[in-house]
Amino acid sequence: xxxxxRRLMDVRLGELPTWLATRDISPQxxxxxxxxxxxxxxxxxxxxxxxxxxxxxxxxxxxxLLSYGWNYQHIxxxxxxxxx
Amino acid sequence: ILHSRPLHTTQxxxxxxxxxxxxxxxxxxxxxxxxxxxxxxxxxGVTGPYMLGTGLLLYLLSKEIYVVNHETVAGxxxxxxxxxxxxxxxxxxxxxxxxxxEEKIAKVAAVKNEAIKDLETAIEEEKKEQWRxxxxxxxxxxxxxxxxxxxEANYRERLLMVYNEVKKRLDYQVAMQNLKRQKxxxxxxQWVEKNVVQSITPQQxxxxxxxxxxxxxxxxxxxxxxx
Numbered sequence: 001x002x003x004x005x006r007r008l009m010d011v012r013l014g015e016l017p018t019w020l021a022t023r024d025i026s027p028q029x030x031x032x033x034x035x036x037x038x039x040x041x042x043x044x045x046x047x048x049x050x051x052x053x054x055x056x057x058x059x060x061x062x063x064x065l066l067s068y069g070w071n072y073q074h075i076x077x078x079x080x081x082x083x084x
Numbered sequence: 085i086l087h088s089r090p091l092h093t094t095q096x097x098x099x100x101x102x103x104x105x106x107x108x109x110x111x112x113x114x115x116x117x118x119x120x121x122x123x124x125x126x127x128x129g130v131t132g133p134y135m136l137g138t139g140l141l142l143y144l145l146s147k148e149i150y151v152v153n154h155e156t157v158a159g160x161x162x163x164x165x166x167x168x169x170x171x172x173x174x175x176x177x178x179x180x181x182x183x184x185x186e187e188k189i190a191k192v193a194a195v196k197n198e199a200i201k202d203l204e205t206a207i208e209e210e211k212k213e214q215w216r217x218x219x220x221x222x223x224x225x226x227x228x229x230x231x232x233x234x235x236e237a238n239y240r241e242r243l244l245m246v247y248n249e250v251k252k253r254l255d256y257q258v259a260m261q262n263l264k265r266q267k268x269x270x271x272x273x274q275w276v277e278k279n280v281v282q283s284i285t286p287q288q289x290x291x292x293x294x295x296x297x298x299x300x301x302x303x304x305x306x307x308x309x310x311x
Contacts, residue, residue, distance in 0.1 A: 045108045
């Protein structure tokens with residue numbers, strides 16, 4: 001179908017910039033996108049009858065990576081590494 | 085203010101909500117969704133993602149993008165404990181959670197069944213009422229019969245009263261006539277007796293007494309003779 005209505009996984013690599021241009025970048029659009037992503041994740045992994053560790057473990061792993069990324073500058077300093 | 089947003093566009097979904105899916109999306113090793121492996125399968129086969137993971141890990145370690153420090157050790161210990169806990173007690177916790185869920189569902193289902201039963205009894209009663217309505221005509225016939233009987237009884241009662249009253253009056257008349265005749269008779273007899281007694285003169289009295297004595301003597305003589 002037309003470029004503006006395709007999902008991310010159906011967009012080819014060369015069309016990525018144009019596809020990004022067609023998306024709704026305003027705050028409401030971003031908020032709506034975040035909400036949709038969260039609700040689809042929730043419905044797929046958490047809102048089921050017999051879930052497993054998968055639901056929260058992925059969230060925790062993501063949080064670990066994110067916090068490592070935020071603290072990388074601080075961790076990699078030689079003074080921090082020598083103080084232990 | 086004009087509301088340009090159209091309201092109630094989609095059909096109102098009142099039917100029972102679709103039940104929750106049984107199992108969530110497939111996740112391998114508890115961390116990586118299955119879609120990733122399927123995504124890489126056409127190009128790299130089965131071992132592709134594992135090779136990617138190993139290569140990525142070695143690259144991060146060698147280039148010191150992931151720094152090995154005290155937190156690595158702590159993280160490794162915590163991770164191993166978590167994995168051991170999940171492997172050992174996972175099934176029990178899952179069974180417990182399932183039991184809680186089932187209790188909730190059973191309670192709600194009980195309410196639903198109660199409601200269904202109540203409605204069914206209401207339907208039964210309604211049908212019975214409809215059947216009763218059919219007997220309306222009989223009811224009115226019975227009432228009409230009752231009223232007719234009441235009227236008849238009243239009519240007969242009054243008839244009897246009339247008859248009694250008339251009879252009483254006629255009896256009165258008859259009694260009056262009887263009384264009158266009797267009084268006339270009595271009065272006449274008295275008058276005749278009075279006149280007869282008055283007409284008996286003293287001389288006649290003496291003569292009748294003497295005759296009576298003579299008769300008595302004759303009788304006594306005949307009686308003595310007979311004895």
